Amino acid sequence: MARLILEKFLQEHEETPPSKSVINSMLRDPSQIPDGVLANQVYQCIVNDCCYGPLVDCIKHAIGHEHEVLLRDLLLEKNLSFLDEDQLRAKGYDKTPDFILQVPVAVEGHIIHWIESKASFG
Numbered sequence: 001m002a003r004l005i006l007e008k009f010l011q012e013h014e015e016t017p018p019s020k021s022v023i024n025s026m027l028r029d030p031s032q033i034p035d036g037v038l039a040n041q042v043y044q045c046i047v048n049d050c051c052y053g054p055l056v057d058c059i060k061h062a063i064g065h066e067h068e069v070l071l072r073d074l075l076l077e078k079n080l081s082f083l084d085e086d087q088l089r090a091k092g093y094d095k096t097p098d099f100i101l102q103v104p105v106a107v108e109g110h111i112i113h114w115i116e117s118k119a120s121f122g
Contacts, residue, residue, distance in 0.1 A: 002045035009038055067119030068098055073100060075115075083113075085100060 006026060010018040013034070027033045027046065033039035046053055075082050081102040088096040097114040104113045 002042045006038070006042055008034065009033075009035065032042050064117065064119045071098065071115065071117050080105065 030043040
């Protein structure tokens with residue numbers, strides 16, 4: 001909603017339609033918005049966004065990290081040998097799952113080579 005209101009405001013107050021990059025920049029830093037009241041309202045929208053706001057992002061990141069730690073502990077408990085993302089990056093991998101099993105395992109008839117934890121996706 002804040003994006004739509006900001007875009008309409010800029011269209012009414014500038015000669016040319018605002019670019020997406022200008023709008024994105026103002027949404028990231030509302031102090032760039034020339035109208036102080038609108039800047040504050042946009043900031044409040046962003047802070048209070050219950051789905052995509054910065055607070056929700058922090059919570060999702062923390063939950064994801066917590067589940068990766070739990071998964072690591074489970075792999076260690078089961079004595080499975082693995083490499084984690086940091087180890088894979090150090091070896092030069094550019095695309096890394098959370099864990100690569102050094103010896104694949106069979107689970108319910110499927111061979112598992114790697115594990116990607118997606119705790120924040122349900």
